[in-house]
Amino acid sequence: MSECPMTDVNGTLFSLAAADALGAATEFKTPQAIASRYGPTFTDYQPGSVFGFAPGEATDDTQMVVATLLGYARKGGLEGVLAALREWLAAGPPDVGGLTGAALRSNSLANSLDGGVRAWQDSAFQSAGNGGLMRIAAVWIAGFRGAELARESAAVTALTHADPRCVYASVFLTAFLEALAGGQPYAGAAASALQITDAFDGRAALLDCGVFGIGTRDAHLAFRDRERQARAEVRTRVRSGLGGKLTSQSGFVLDTLEAAVKHAGAGTWHACVEPAVLLGDDSDTVACVVGAIAGARGLEVPPYLLAPLRLGHTWPGWQRDWACTGHFPAVVQAAQAQCAQTQ
Template sequence: MSLPLPGTADDRAVGVLLGAACGDALGVPYEFGPPLPADRVPEMVGGGLGPYAPGEYSDDTQMAVCVAESLRDHDDPLAPEALAATARAFLRWRAEGATDIGNQTARVLGGAEHAWRSDDVARVMTEGAAELYASGVRSAGNGSLMRTGPLALAYLDDPWGLAAAARRYSDLTHGDPLAGEACVLWCEGVRHAVVDGDLAGVRAGLNLLPEDRRDAWSGWLGEAEERPPHAFGDNGFVVRALQAAWSAITHEPDGFTGALRAAVRAGNDTDTVAAIAGALLGARWGAGEIPGEYVSAVHGWPGYRAEGLAGLALAVTRRHG
């Protein structure tokens, strides 16, 4: 298939998954490195922790694909069978395709492996994540935020339904409410960008949070709008990851490429910050604004290239439109 016409809602919907994958692959070579100088142009040269081939995306997009395939195959993302399918997909990915996996996610998936074939696998996974958080284990990593973008494509006309789904899908592996709140904000940003073609949705998403959580997140967004992406160096933490991505986007407001490169230049968890940024940038600017060299190179587990990712994104929107 060819990509949709630039400037259309379909173009922006495809941009969600394709933008995340391109950000992921662009950030892979620089993962856990220092911030890059302002004049350094990141390239899809591969390497990184994999090592990865040039243009190959990592766990960020691999897990987003698991979510998107479940959304493609089920009418109600919050139905038990849809959540179970997603949980099983995560476990299959861990066993067959994970080129990298975060510590928090690895612990939760390992604890749920025995329930692979059970109808209760999503419940077991969620309870395991909640127990880790309750035990004092740090559980606000960026591993649920990085994969959350495709959910927006199933709720383009339903921000409150999207907020509920964002929390529920985050809870599969991350018991800390901070992780779910970050997913709510970013998903609403993505949804709004696909529908309206602007970036107002992230701040509008504050109204989807519990009232007593809005001021904290408004302050964190304000910090990101004032400071450069590399100021949020501890970006394995979900709040800092979101801030780094939002900083890159708000400081480079005029297109896809400059902001995506700024996200990579932030340093540390570069593939994840750039995948998070790429989902929103793709939703805002559309797949047609992604550089052709990125589109032609991007690929990864379980065998997707750009056209396959585009088809998957459109299949989600068609199912839930």
Template sequence: MNSDRTRGVLLGLACGDALGRPVEFASASGIAAEYGKLDEMVGYGTWNQPAGTITDDTEQALCIARSLAEQQGFDPADVADRFVAWYDSDPFDIGQMTARSLREFKRGSTWDEAGQQVWENSQEGQNAGNGSVMRCPPLAISYATNWDRLVEVSQQSSQITHADPRCTYGCAILNLTLAGLLDDVNTPLQDALDYVDAGVPDELTTALRPIAQGNSPSSLETSGYVVHSLQTALHDGLGSESAGEAIVTAVNRGGDTDTIGAIAGAVAGARFGASQLPDRWLSAIDETDELESLADDLLEVV
């Protein structure tokens, strides 16, 4: 497998996350008014952090990647423990469902109970966020050639905090798409949708099949709803002509900029490779060296 592309998955995710972090929740017009086109790592803004600072998207992806490398496979209980340790470090950014699920885990629920309990007690509109799809790409590197297992671990990784089928299948579809890109297939998203067709929720199918066919919807939403995030990020990640263009386009749409940027970045990184990400972005991110090393380690997981 091409190590430049596997590194691109993790580094692209981090670049999209860090580029989008200072403008999270801003509108496209607000970003344009302040920056013109935001294509440089800038400081402060949302969350008031220095340029190149990653958020919960990359931090949780690092939890998964470190666990995979150290455990030599996917251990959901170990991942959940790492999420809790990260939660206890008082991160400046954490999603509501993630926080609620990790509190349940700390109270004694098992990894497969906590997210389920939170989901069952959440109202529609507050039960299918993008907090698990943003962190799941490390799994696509380790299980790229074993699609049955990739679907299983992708869904389990989501279930820790996001048990809604739109989230669990969303993780599976994203990771199958990444695996297809790493294998250089011609229709990665279509192949992913076909593979999980029997159980995928209708909302995901309706949103993603046009993207798989190369079409652009009349509007692309940038909310934290997992279906919106996947549709927009896959549109930009699969349709742009360079890794940088994919990330810049996604972030400048506004809304949930760090997460949509992270997902688009992982997809674009798998398409174009880490070598095609701007050096000025990578040098601004403190975690670049670790992400590169982990991407290589994940290739050795059996």
């Protein structure tokens, strides 16, 4: 595992959490309703979350990033991550995506990694939500790099979202974060990440880690038949976002990816995040992904957003009233320490 300064990854975690918490107030609202209630700008945490998150509380997006890091800190690899996500779910979070819940509640064996595959299979291989993309920055934050980063991103995504569009979107995003943190310019980093995505064999990675098995052969075959097209769709949406296009801020994984790439190239942290917040729909998730990208670029979160930042849920390893500034560094350090020992 190559070295990554702790300050860099901590900055990314704070960035995605603050962006998520800003977007919590406008989630599922229309741009017109947002403008009417909050005005033409959005610079601070506001009330109005449909799930009851208080101003300054980040949603399920950041909660699952932190749960993933807590899972890595247990030394259990993918099994530890899955157990931590299930503990988060069992504690009754205010917001849980449909496919995420179905995958984590899967009736497969407790230590099986195929819940996401079975949930995708139960959707007739149609569901491709953004529930994997929203949390996948955790893999880069935990310290995975290079080929290991791509493999781990695919596997962690497929724990809940096994559609190849979801898997390859996550592989792109974490490669993009790595390239940006390494100092590459925005478009060049995207091009480098797309090269990695195009060359990556997602099906082989999911077979190797045990996400695909004998009991999910149909899903394995469906993934095989669709992965070339999935890579092409990811490539198209990334290039579209770089070109300034935004199709939607829906919960569809490629809509979220395109929107995030579009927004996150702006010159300041606020200029990246505010458009995602003001457009509503799945604004918390789009803003969270934008925040991850902005953080990897080294853009600084406005300091006044950090002190009140909390996570809007309590589960094993995290208390709702904990200040993120006081607890994020230790979570990251523990995850990185354990991941370093396994690579």
